[in-house]
Amino acid sequence: MNCDQVRQRWELYYDSEGDSELYLQINEHIAACPSCAKWMFQQAQFEEAVTATLAASEPTAAMWQRVLSETGVARPAATRGWSFFGPFLALAASLLLFVGIWQFAPQQPAEHLSELAAVAHQQLIDKNRQVEFNSASDTEVEQYLKQRVSFPVRCPPRQDAGFEVRGGGVCSIAGDSAAYVVGQVEDKDVSIFILPAERLARFTHERDVLSREAVHHCRDGQYDMVLAKIDHNIVVVIGRGSPDRLERVVRAYGTYPHDPA
Amino acid sequence: MPKWTGPELAKPSDDRVGRFLQHLEPLKAALEAYCRRSVHDPNAVEDVLQEAVGKAYRDFHLYAEGTNFRAWIFRYLNLEIYAGNRAFRRERREALDEEPTIEEVWQHAIGEPFIERLLNEPERILSRCDDALAEAILELSPQERSVLLLRAIGQFKHREMADILDVPMGTIMSALSRARVRLRLRLAEYARERGLLGPGSLQRPR
Numbered sequence: 485m486n487c488d489q490v491r492q493r494w495e496l497y498y499d500s501e502g503d504s505e506l507y508l509q510i511n512e513h514i515a516a517c518p519s520c521a522k523w524m525f526q527q528a529q530f531e532e533a534v535t536a537t538l539a540a541s542e543p544t545a546a547m548w549q550r551v552l553s554e555t556g557v558a559r560p561a562a563t564r565g566w567s568f569f570g571p572f573l574a575l576a577a578s579l580l581l582f583v584g585i586w587q588f589a590p591q592q593p594a595e596h597l598s599e600l601a602a603v604a605h606q607q608l609i610d611k612n613r614q615v616e617f618n619s620a621s622d623t624e625v626e627q628y629l630k631q632r633v634s635f636p637v638r639c640p641p642r643q644d645a646g647f648e649v650r651g652g653g654v655c656s657i658a659g660d661s662a663a664y665v666v667g668q669v670e671d672k673d674v675s676i677f678i679l680p681a682e683r684l685a686r687f688t689h690e691r692d693v694l695s696r697e698a699v700h701h702c703r704d705g706q707y708d709m710v711l712a713k714i715d716h717n718i719v720v721v722i723g724r725g726s727p728d729r730l731e732r733v734v735r736a737y738g739t740y741p742h743d744p745a
Numbered sequence: 746m747p748k749w750t751g752p753e754l755a756k757p758s759d760d761r762v763g764r765f766l767q768h769l770e771p772l773k774a775a776l777e778a779y780c781r782r783s784v785h786d787p788n789a790v791e792d793v794l795q796e797a798v799g800k801a802y803r804d805f806h807l808y809a810e811g812t813n814f815r816a817w818i819f820r821y822l823n824l825e826i827y828a829g830n831r832a833f834r835r836e837r838r839e840a841l842d843e844e845p846t847i848e849e850v851w852q853h854a855i856g857e858p859f860i861e862r863l864l865n866e867p868e869r870i871l872s873r874c875d876d877a878l879a880e881a882i883l884e885l886s887p888q889e890r891s892v893l894l895l896r897a898i899g900q901f902k903h904r905e906m907a908d909i910l911d912v913p914m915g916t917i918m919s920a921l922s923r924a925r926v927r928l929r930l931r932l933a934e935y936a937r938e939r940g941l942l943g944p945g946s947l948q949r950p951r
Contacts, residue, residue, distance in 0.1 A: 495922060499896070501903050526864040533867035534928070537878060538782060538897045543773035547791050555799035557765060 485509045490520050494527055546599045546704065553603050554610075597679075597687040597711070600657045601720045602704035605675040607655075608666055615666055616653030625652040629663045635680035636716045638738040640665040645736030646729055647674065658686060669733060674723030676737070681716050690718070699734060701727050710734045765805050768814040769798070776822055779898045782882055783826045783890060785833045793829045797822040816905045823891055823909055830887065859933040862942040870936050881931035889924035892917055 490513050496502035497510050514521040552558040607613040617628040626639040632654045641647040649667040655677075656662070663678040684691045690711060693700045700711045709722035710730045714737055721734045776797075780790050801821040808817055863870055871878065882890055891910055895901045901909065906917045936942050 495918070495925070499903070499921075501918075526861075530864045530867040530929070531925070533871050534878075535897045536868075537871050537875070538778065538894065541774065541778065543777050547777075547794075548773055551791060551795045551798055552766075554795050555802055557762060557769075557798060557802045 485513050487513075487517060487520050490514070490517075491523060494524055497524070498528055498531060546596070546602075549599065549603055550606065550705075553607065595658050595687055597657070597690045597718070597720065598702050598704050598709055601675075601677050601709060601722050602707050604655055604657060604662075604664070604677065605707060605722045608664070608675055609673055613655065615651040618651040620649060622649050625649055625665055628652060629654070629665075629678075633661055633663050637663050637678050638715060638717065640667070640676060641733045641736035645733050646670070647676075647733045647736065669723060669725035669729050672724045674721060674725055674730065674733065676733070677720040677722070678737075679718045679720075681713055681718055684713065684718050694718075699731055701731070712737075714738045761805065764810075765802055769818070772815060772818065775898050776818070779819070779894050780822060780826060782879065782894050782898070783830075785830050785883060789829050789833070793825045794822070796828075797825040800825070813905065813908075815899070816901065816909050819895065819899060819901070820909045820911075823895075826891075827887060859937050859942055860929050863929060863933045863936060870932070870941050873939075873941060874932055874935055877932060877935035878928075881928050881935075884931065885924050885927060886920075888912070888916070888920045889927065892921045893924040893928065896921060 490510055493502065493506060493510065496506060502510075510524075514524055549558070604613070608615065616632075617625065619625050619628070622640045622642050626637065629637045629652050640649050640652070642649070646669055647667050648669075649665060651667075652663065652665040654661050655664055657677065657679065660679075660683060665676040665678070667674055667676070684694065690700070694711065694713050698712060702709055702711070707722050707724060708727050708730055709720055710727065710733075711718065711720050712734045713719075714734075717738070719734055719737050721730045721737075723730065725733075776794065777790070780794055780797075781787070784790055784793055797818070798821075801818045804821075808814060882893065885893065888910065892906055895906050895909060903914050903917045903921075906921075907914045910917070933942070
């Protein structure tokens with residue numbers, strides 16, 4: 485094999501696509517030809533540099549979560565089960581916590597409440613999750629939610645806060661139940677997610693920022709959101725409304741006369 | 746974010762979802778990188794991945810356990826990338842009137858003094874040419890781009906790429922050769938224009 489033949493076949497050699505005879509002949513040639521040996525080294529060096537530049541980095545977790553959720557590939561959420569098995573699951577969860585089995589659970593990577601809220605809001609917008617209870621009455625929605633969750637919830641914000649309630653229900657966020665209220669702010673769909681305050685410990689990022697700020701603004705994809713710890717709840721207001729309007733809604737949560745029922 | 750527009754998915758069993766995710770998990774980074782480098786519209790990455798994963802999951806019952814899932818799902822992704830790029834109306838013509846042979850392009854490439862300089866210090870130059878690299882890849886024909894990225898990102902063999910792209914092995918080999926040469930020429934030109942190829946690099950007449 486001469487120099488031209490070696491250089492014409494270098495890709496088969498480099499890509500490990502040639503037969504054993506090819507390797508033998510090229511190896512013999514470059515052992516005796518410093519010029520071709522250098523040339524082959526240069527080709528390989530360049531291709532490896534290109535490969536390293538193009539190499540895959542870490543996948544974008546939030547995007548993949550949305551992709552899997554939207555395509556129905558994500559593991560089935562626990563929300564459907566809650567409507568029927570809710571009381572039993574709650575009892576089972578309480579027992580598990582009581583005996584301390586949770587301590588043996590494997591460590592999970594840190595989760596971001598904002599990302600999970602964005603996914604849940606998108607599911608509501610796309611009607612992938614049906615709103616359980618439809619009502620334009622804030623008091624009716626409040627009563628419904630109080631029957632559905634074991635943690636305290638307050639009356640949703642009203643029209644005087646710029647929020648037009650449309651309904652509510654219970655969904656699963658990070659495997660645990662959360663109440664949600666759907667409605668509109670300036671004709672744009674907005675969701676409010678309500679979790680028990682103690683759940684904040686699970687979301688270390690949000691826990692840290694809410695230890696420094698009373699109200700936290702952030703954005704995930706196309707949605708703005710405002711988070712706050714209010715009374716016994718973590719409240720996330722998310723949608724395409726202006727951040728100021730969303731903050732007004734979050735600040736209105738829990739300001740109405742509390743109905744002890 | 747548009748909703749998944751494919752047919753309604755059957756209610757998944759835990760086992761089916763679990764098996765699919767088990768196969769998919771280690772490939773997420775490569776699928777995403779391949780998609781990001783392939784689509785003309787950077788805002789379409791998520792939608793393209795969504796369509797590809799949705800269709801692959803829809804057809805997962807056709808996948809034979811123990812066969813090449815990696816190549817199987819890249820085929821879905823590649824089809825979606827082609828469709829997305831066509832929709833973006835920026836795809837260049839697939840076939841040139843007179844494609845150079847592999848021998849011709851290598852003879853041309855090795856005769857370029859600037860290519861030689863590029864090959865001498867690839868890491869230094871590539872580290873300053875990321876945008877040019879991305880542009881050069883998008884300027885390749887769809888087939889050339891696919892084989893280059895499938896090889897670099899997916900580390901696929903020629904046979905696997907032929908299956909993914911549904912073309913003969915010979916087409917893969919010639920497309921990969923052309924892609925490599927064109928990439929080098931484009932990067933060398935870019936580096937020359939910016940004086941990255943050392944003394945005298947700016948004096949070359951255009």
